[in-house]
Amino acid sequence: MAGNNGGGAEPPLLTIVTRSCKRPTCLAKLKASIAAQTDQGIEHYIIEDEVGRGIGWSHREIARRAPEYRGQYVQVIDDDDWIVTPEYVADLRRIIQRFLPDVLVVRMREPSGSVLPLPESWGSMPHVGRMAGENAVVRRDLFVKHADAWSERYEGDFDFLAALWVDAERVYWHDAIVLTTDVRRRGQVGE
Numbered sequence: 077m078a079g080n081n082g083g084g085a086e087p088p089l090l091t092i093v094t095r096s097c098k099r100p101t102c103l104a105k106l107k108a109s110i111a112a113q114t115d116q117g118i119e120h121y122i123i124e125d126e127v128g129r130g131i132g133w134s135h136r137e138i139a140r141r142a143p144e145y146r147g148q149y150v151q152v153i154d155d156d157d158w159i160v161t162p163e164y165v166a167d168l169r170r171i172i173q174r175f176l177p178d179v180l181v182v183r184m185r186e187p188s189g190s191v192l193p194l195p196e197s198w199g200s201m202p203h204v205g206r207m208a209g210e211n212a213v214v215r216r217d218l219f220v221k222h223a224d225a226w227s228e229r230y231e232g233d234f235d236f237l238a239a240l241w242v243d244a245e246r247v248y249w250h251d252a253i254v255l256t257t258d259v260r261r262r263g264q265v266g267e
Contacts, residue, residue, distance in 0.1 A: 087146045087147060087148055088117045088118055088147045088148070089115070089117035089147060089149065089165060089168065089169055089172070090117060090118050090119070090147045090148070090149050090150070090151060090165055090168060090213070091120075091145040091146060091147030091149070091151070091216070092110065092118060092147075092151055092153050093123065093138055093141075093145065093150060093152045093153070094106060094121065094122045094123065094152075094153055094155050095123050095125060095131075095138070095152070095154050095155065096122055096123065096124055096125060096155035097124075097125035097126070097134075097155070098125075098126075099155050099156060102155045102156040102258060103122075103155040106153065106156075106157060106158045107120075108158075109158040109159040110159065112159075112162045113159070113163075113164060113165045113166070114162050114165070114166050115166035115168075116165075117165060117169065118147075118165060119145070121145065122155075123137045123141070131232065132227075132232070135226040135227060135232040135233075136226070138152065138223065138226050139224050139225075139226045142219060142220045142223035143220055145220075148172070148215070148216055149168070149172065149180070149213050149214060149215055149219075150213070150216055150219040151210070151212065151213045151214070152209045152210060152233065153210055154210065154257075156257055156258040157184065157256065157257040157258075158256060158257075159254060159255060160185075160253065160255065161252075161254060167250070167252070167254075168180065168213060171248055171250060175248050176246065177215070177246045177247060177248035178214070178215050178218055178243070178244040178245055178246045178247065179212055179213065179215070179218070179240065179244045179246075179247045179248070180212070180213040180247075180248045181211050181213075181247060181248070181249050182211055182213060182250050182252065182254045182255065183211070183251065183253040183254065184208065184210050184211055184253065184254070184255035185253050185255070185256045186256075186257055187258065191253060192207055192208050192210075192211055193206055193207040193211055194206040194207075198249065198251075201238075201241050202234060202237040202238060203234075207234075207237065208233060209233025209234075209236060209237065210233075210255055210257075212237060212240070214240060218240060218243055218244065219240075221243065222236060222239045222240045223236070225238070225239035225240070
């Protein structure tokens with residue numbers, strides 16, 4: 077675990093969980109975007125993968141470690157994604173204080189220029205390929221409750237989102253691109 081607020085007495089606002097697999101340039105870019113946040117109420121967990129374990133292993137690790145996450149909210153941001161605005165966590169804090177959402181949905185730009193969630197999915201239940209795990213900022217108790225839904229298959233984040241949506245009564249759709257990625261669909265990376 078690495079963290080900006082990981083050892084404090086008061087829980088941080090946000091735990092960011094990062095799956096990383098031998099992409100130091102990408103991970104450094106993500107860490108720099110976290111360090112640049114004007115609101116440092118952040119705990120950063122890094123799940124270091126090894127070549128050959130696969131995405132299923134990292135999904136199981138996300139689930140296994142979920143009770144350890146201290147943040148009031150949890151978001152999975154992979155090592156090849158980064159936060160595009162230094163006000164992101166400060167904006168989350170304002171939204172959370174005002175609306176007390178179960179889940180906040182944020183937008184992420186892909187290298188192709190497309191944005192997730194896709195426009196046809198905005199404001200509706202998640203669908204495979206139209207929304208990614210990175211798009212969801214989840215209240216900690218709901219994240220922990222549904223963590224075991226992270227399946228071993230490639231779309232394990234969708235399995236988690238589908239299970240989560242059953243209990244998510246208050247969803248706040250934050251119409252701002254706050255993440256970008258070097259990843260093309262199906263895990264092709266730009267490092």
